[in-house]
Amino acid sequence: MDSTTLALLYGFTGLMAIIAPYLLMVFLFAGPWWTPIIGLALFVGILTFLPPPVALVSCYLAVAGIILTLGWRWWKKRRQAEQQR
Numbered sequence: 001m002d003s004t005t006l007a008l009l010y011g012f013t014g015l016m017a018i019i020a021p022y023l024l025m026v027f028l029f030a031g032p033w034w035t036p037i038i039g040l041a042l043f044v045g046i047l048t049f050l051p052p053p054v055a056l057v058s059c060y061l062a063v064a065g066i067i068l069t070l071g072w073r074w075w076k077k078r079r080q081a082e083q084q085r
Contacts, residue, residue: 021062
């Protein structure tokens with residue numbers, strides 16, 4: 001393979017590995033009840049075309065993003081409850 005082709009291929013898979021968790025989080029935390037289903041479908045659909053190590057990194061990013069988002073919401077709710085006392 002040509003080096004340009006390899007660079008484009010690895011760049012595309014890297015980009016998809018970075019975009020997939022953010023798409024999942026956007027669809028999980030925004031919109032009506034049916035948007036998490038679309039987010040999971042997009043996430044799994046993108047992961048099926050990624051090599052296993054890249055997909056694993058993408059899963060780690062998704063889990064870290066979900067934990068950080070839920071932690072941030074919990075922290076804001078806790079601070080609001082303390083301010084109301």
